[in-house]
Amino acid sequence: MTTVIHLKEIKALLKHTDVVTAMEEGFIQYSNGNTVVPPVGELLFEDPKGDAHIKYGYIKNEAYYVIKIASGFYDNAKLGIPSSQGLMLLFDQKTGVPKAVLLDEGYLTDIRTAAAGALAAKYFAPKEIKAIGIVGTGIQAKLQLQYLQKYTPCTTVWIWGRSKEKAAKFANELGADFDVHIADSTTELAKHCNLIVTTTPSEQALLKASDIQKGTHITAVGSDTEHKQELESELLKKADIVISDSIPQSKSRGEVYRATQDGKITEDDIVELGTAIQDKKLQRTNDDQITIVDLTGVAVQDIMITEAVYTAYLKK
Template structure:
């Protein structure tokens, strides 16, 4: 019989999982060719604006394979529902028997993305983080900051959103010992920070190369289709290190794809996150380097978090 796990139970279970470590193990397995991850399935919508991604695959010699459907419909706020929606399906890898349906409503995708952002900062942020910049004010922006605050002692936060009221609402999610400044421009964010995360569905660059300070690390999260772009491609040209969560995916989506299309960088200069984690020579060597990690979202992240949730659930039974 297939187990159905609802969002309330999933939320409770995730509290007991070290998601950042799970992401690290997943990216290593991916870069070491221990996974089978086909190209992303994708649906793009215009009225209303939105997208749905189908990601699936398995880790070799693991117990399960996973299929994930996750969507982002950006006018959902007008209906009083989250922009992120979706579910994950867990199957027995040896028999194909459906073992579990995770009715997570996009929650696990949001969590695993935020954990990947924290992982990127773990390996590429400068040692002395003087300020954290968050571009965007939605669910992912909040989660990225929550997970970053577990990685760094920095309490000076600069946030920018297209809607100032949303930025103020964002700030209310955090305690008073976190100093959140509402920026009027993305340039202002760049001037005060050296660790920046971008979390929007923008289709035109929000950050310019001339505004980025030496030593800044940027984790780009929002650009997960071929149409989206949050970073001026010259930022990637300026960077000493450019990292993709998936080299194959970076050929068709994300900031790296756009930078290659714009002749700012070439594909052979990009390294893959799982390889960089394992090789210190591929990581930041000083606090003057600009680094960029482009997270387009990889199925191995979904495999890792879905497996962890299901296994933890079984242990409680």
């Protein structure tokens, strides 16, 4: 019988799951060639604006394979529902028998993305973080900040959003645990922060090369289609280290794709995340370097978090 696990139970199981470590192992397996991850399936919608991604694959010689369907419909807030939706399907790798359906409503995609952001900071952020900049005001913005707290004691935060009202609401939600400042522009945000996370579905660059001070680390998570872009291509040229979660995916989506198309960088300038976290020489070596990690979202993340939740369920 196929197990159905609902969102409430998924959240309870995640409390006892080290998702960041799971992401680290997944990226290593991916970069070491131990996974089968086909190209992303994608549906783009115009009215209302949205996109749906189908990501799937397996780790060789493991027990399961996973298919994930996740969407983002950006007018959902007007309907009082989250922009992220979706589910995870887990199958026996040896027989194809469906073992579990995780009705996560897109939550696991949000969590694995935030965990990957924390992993990026673990290896590429400067040792002393004076302030964290968050570009965007949605659920991913909040989760990125929460997961970063695992790796930095910094609680000074600058946020920027297109809507002043949403930015003020986000700042209020963060509460007394953070010293929050609302920036009038991304330029102002970058002036104060040496760790920045961009979390929007923007199709026009929000951060310029001239905005970024030396020593800054940027994790870009919003650009997961060919049309989205949060970082000016010149900024990737300016960076000392540019990391992609998936070099194959960066040929069709993300900040690396846009910068390559614009002729600012080449594939030779990019290192894959799973490779870099295994080699200290490929990581930040001083606090003056500008580092960028481009997270387009890789199926191995969905495999790892789905298997982790299901394993925790079986241990109940």
